[in-house]
Amino acid sequence: MEAAELIATENLSKAYGSFFALRQLSLGVRQGEVYGLLGPNGSGKTTTIRLLLGMLRASEGRATIAGFDCWRQSLQVRRLVSYLPGELRMTGSMSGLGMLKYLSGLRDEESLDRAAAIAERVMKLDLRRRVRKYSTGMKQKLALSQAFADPVDVLILDEPTSALDPSARADVLGLIREARSQGQTIIFSGHVLSEIEAVCDRVAILRLGRLVHIEDMHVRRRLRMLLIRFAGDPPATFPEELELTLRERRGPALLLEHRGSLGPLLSWLSTAAVEDLAIGAEDLHSLYNRYHGPDVVENEVVVS
Numbered sequence: 001m002e003a004a005e006l007i008a009t010e011n012l013s014k015a016y017g018s019f020f021a022l023r024q025l026s027l028g029v030r031q032g033e034v035y036g037l038l039g040p041n042g043s044g045k046t047t048t049i050r051l052l053l054g055m056l057r058a059s060e061g062r063a064t065i066a067g068f069d070c071w072r073q074s075l076q077v078r079r080l081v082s083y084l085p086g087e088l089r090m091t092g093s094m095s096g097l098g099m100l101k102y103l104s105g106l107r108d109e110e111s112l113d114r115a116a117a118i119a120e121r122v123m124k125l126d127l128r129r130r131v132r133k134y135s136t137g138m139k140q141k142l143a144l145s146q147a148f149a150d151p152v153d154v155l156i157l158d159e160p161t162s163a164l165d166p167s168a169r170a171d172v173l174g175l176i177r178e179a180r181s182q183g184q185t186i187i188f189s190g191h192v193l194s195e196i197e198a199v200c201d202r203v204a205i206l207r208l209g210r211l212v213h214i215e216d217m218h219v220r221r222r223l224r225m226l227l228i229r230f231a232g233d234p235p236a237t238f239p240e241e242l243e244l245t246l247r248e249r250r251g252p253a254l255l256l257e258h259r260g261s262l263g264p265l266l267s268w269l270s271t272a273a274v275e276d277l278a279i280g281a282e283d284l285h286s287l288y289n290r291y292h293g294p295d296v297v298e299n300e301v302v303v304s
Helices: 045-052 074-079 094-106 112-122 136-149 165-181 195-198 217-222 262-271 284-292
Strands: 007-017 018-032 034-038 061-065 081-084 154-158 185-190 204-206 210-216 224-230 243-249 253-258 272-279
Touching: 007 045, 007 185, 007 195, 018 061, 018 185, 018 210, 034 045, 034 081, 034 195, 045 061, 045 154, 074 081, 074 195, 094 112, 094 136, 112 136, 112 165, 136 165, 136 185, 136 243, 154 165, 165 185, 165 195, 165 253, 185 195, 195 284, 210 217
Parallel strands: 034 185, 034 204, 081 154, 154 185
Antiparallel strands: 007 018, 007 061, 204 210, 224 253, 224 272, 243 253
């Protein structure tokens, strides 16, 4: 049984004059889900986040979190959300601990102990140092410590690993998994496809302010790619129960996408005139390139 939708948008749009930064976005994020937003700069990811937080007023449509209207009831929405912006601003004169006390104080210091523990034990920060002496990555770690400590239902993370080293990136992905296991809902906007692929339950791909594709990552992880070279002419059709889709034809060889059970496929292969076979997986990069690759026409609108 699927969880109820905690976050929903309906025909959500944001226009600046004749330019649409976001156009007719309709999606739903389930409770306890890690939902990825993918797309290059200018695709509408940050605009979507700002509309959800009530920082921008929609030109059309609406967005809700836990039933609260994100613009008309933005105060109630923000009580439910911890937000990590893509561009951080911190008071340099404060110590790391002082900054955490200030941020925790916005929620009655409920999260201070946990934020300090994450900062020191996971992020390996010296909280006695002034923030102005922190590197960009250290400031990012401090903000992440507070975001993951907040007692909220929703985490919205905009480029959370952008300034981090590889080991810290792995720590953040671990914290995301932990937050999901505790029932929190996470929106993860990023550019690093391997990270999105590793932790997200579903991924929305945006292009030129439009939603062009939603991918269920659990289904995708079961996807197999088969490159089969047949001894003679390849079959024109395949048994429906195999759930094979032709991706590309290369003479006697076919590139096929398989989403079905393995048993029927192996039985069929044992009787087919197969000369050579390679089975592999397809990463998220291949899907992303369908909408943002070098061969995509700039003004083309694709919806799937």
